[in-house]
Amino acid sequence: MFKFITTGESHGPALTAVIEGLPAGLSLDIDLINADLARRQKGYGRGGRMKIECDRVEAYSGIRFGKTIGSPVTFVIHNRDWANWQDRMAPVGEPRGEKVTAPRPGHADLPGMLKYQREDIRDILERASARETAARVAVGAVAKQVLALVGIQVVSHVTNIGGVSVAADLLQRTNASDIMSLIQSSELACIDPQAENSMKEAIRNARDEGNSLGGIFEVIVTGVFPGLGSHIHWDRRLDSRLAGALMSIQAVKGVEIGDGFGYAGMPGSKAHDEIFYQQGTGYYRKTNHAGGIEGGISNGQDIVVRAVMKPIPTLMTPLLSVDICSKAPIKANTERSDVCAVTAAAVVGETMAAIVLAGAILEKFGGDSIDDFLQSVDAYRQRIRL
Numbered sequence: 001m002f003k004f005i006t007t008g009e010s011h012g013p014a015l016t017a018v019i020e021g022l023p024a025g026l027s028l029d030i031d032l033i034n035a036d037l038a039r040r041q042k043g044y045g046r047g048g049r050m051k052i053e054c055d056r057v058e059a060y061s062g063i064r065f066g067k068t069i070g071s072p073v074t075f076v077i078h079n080r081d082w083a084n085w086q087d088r089m090a091p092v093g094e095p096r097g098e099k100v101t102a103p104r105p106g107h108a109d110l111p112g113m114l115k116y117q118r119e120d121i122r123d124i125l126e127r128a129s130a131r132e133t134a135a136r137v138a139v140g141a142v143a144k145q146v147l148a149l150v151g152i153q154v155v156s157h158v159t160n161i162g163g164v165s166v167a168a169d170l171l172q173r174t175n176a177s178d179i180m181s182l183i184q185s186s187e188l189a190c191i192d193p194q195a196e197n198s199m200k201e202a203i204r205n206a207r208d209e210g211n212s213l214g215g216i217f218e219v220i221v222t223g224v225f226p227g228l229g230s231h232i233h234w235d236r237r238l239d240s241r242l243a244g245a246l247m248s249i250q251a252v253k254g255v256e257i258g259d260g261f262g263y264a265g266m267p268g269s270k271a272h273d274e275i276f277y278q279q280g281t282g283y284y285r286k287t288n289h290a291g292g293i294e295g296g297i298s299n300g301q302d303i304v305v306r307a308v309m310k311p312i313p314t315l316m317t318p319l320l321s322v323d324i325c326s327k328a329p330i331k332a333n334t335e336r337s338d339v340c341a342v343t344a345a346a347v348v349g350e351t352m353a354a355i356v357l358a359g360a361i362l363e364k365f366g367g368d369s370i371d372d373f374l375q376s377v378d379a380y381r382q383r384i385r386l
């Protein structure tokens with residue numbers, strides 16, 4: 001079974017990712033993994049930490065001479081900032097440094113310290129931090145390399161920041177490959193230069209006020225063939241897996257697939273994608289309201305998923321809180337922070353979608369070696385060529 005675990009604290013020595021269930025013989029391009037790590041570090045509105053880090057993976061297991069050998073793959077990403085935190089984050093020795101006692105509304109601080117019985121909120125915030133997503137992106141980049149072998153690509157872009165949206169008509173007429181090239185030159189991974197200017201202005205204003213912003217990103221998966229996921233059980237549905245995976249990203253608070261929340265205002269006659277058939281090419285649709293999934297199963301159309309990120313909880317003009325020692329009112333903790341991280345979250349969204357798709361495809365076609373896997377995919381594709 002394809003699965004992974006990440007470890008590491010934000011200001012600890014390193015993050016790790018251990019990936020299990022990759023077929024043997026997969027050629028892994030480490031440069032592609034590092035390129036995605038670099039993309040995750042970008043985005044107008046990110047804080048000082050991204051100037052310190054330069055994320056790169058080091059492979060520790062599961063790969064020989066560039067190819068997987070079937071055993072678990074381990075990647076390590078060193079935290080450069082560790083050099084500045086060795087005293088406060090030492091794995092052994094007496095506690096040093098001031099305790100964090102003013103929980104930030106919106107972060108894991110208060111529920112985490114109650115649950116884990118900690119007196120220093122740092123014990124919670126270090127792991128709650130989205131620094132962990134660097135390790136996930138390394139896993140996602142591997143998943144994308146599995147998907148690429150069968151012609152599946154995953155792209156993401158930002159569609160809204162702080163209420164400023166990409167123009168609706170532009171969104172409708174831009175396909176996934178155009179999106180990939182358009183976002184190359186954008187600091188926010190946004191396809192609409194005009195909207196991007198307004199988004200940047202909104203981020204600047206938020207920063208000046210000691211405030212923060214959230215937004216929406218979209219993930220599109222192309223080249224998908226019908227049959228990934230299943231209607232049989234709730235936890236095999238591709239839509240439920242994608243929603244859960246996207247929702248697992250720190251600060252993501254809503255996910256929609258296809259027309260999503262827009263369905264509420266539509267009659268059935270406008271909501272579904274009529275089915276057509278052409279000899280030679282088979283079944284096809286003229287619309288994609290479903291976002292590529294019907295009955296929890298991919299239907300062969302592009303998969304389209306959007307997620308909303310709440311505004312960053314660490315505010316330089318802090319909200320009210322309560323000191324966890326004295327119980328007296330206090331301003332919430334402030335520390336170095338992003339003002340807006342939707343661009344980075346989009347890359348993480350792309351990652352999580354790729355992980356779900358790679359999991360579904362490896363589950364369906366199995367194979368201990370990459371050749372077995374590809375043969376099985378080919379045989380299935382032949383069968384469904386109707």
Ligand SMILES: Cc1cc2nc3c(=O)[nH]c(=O)nc-3n(C[C@H](O)[C@H](O)[C@H](O)COP(=O)(O)O)c2cc1C
Nearest residue numbers: 107108128130250251252313314337338341344345
């Ligand atoms: C890429 C990324 C960067 C983030 N950067 C920050 C940050 O600098 N400061 C902060 O307070 N929260 C940041 N967050 C959000 C917190 O990690 C998140 O709000 C927190 O984990 C609690 O969110 P939850 O309620 O969704 O779990 C970031 C999230 C992501 C995805």
Ligand SMILES: C=C(O[C@@H]1CC(C(=O)O)=C[C@@H](OP(=O)(O)O)[C@H]1O)C(=O)O
Nearest residue numbers: 047049128129130131134335336337338
């Ligand atoms: C380190 C990353 O994001 C961090 C996510 C984060 C949080 O609370 O989620 C808080 C900030 O950490 P720091 O206090 O070290 O600046 C962000 O920089 C990263 O994305 O690599």
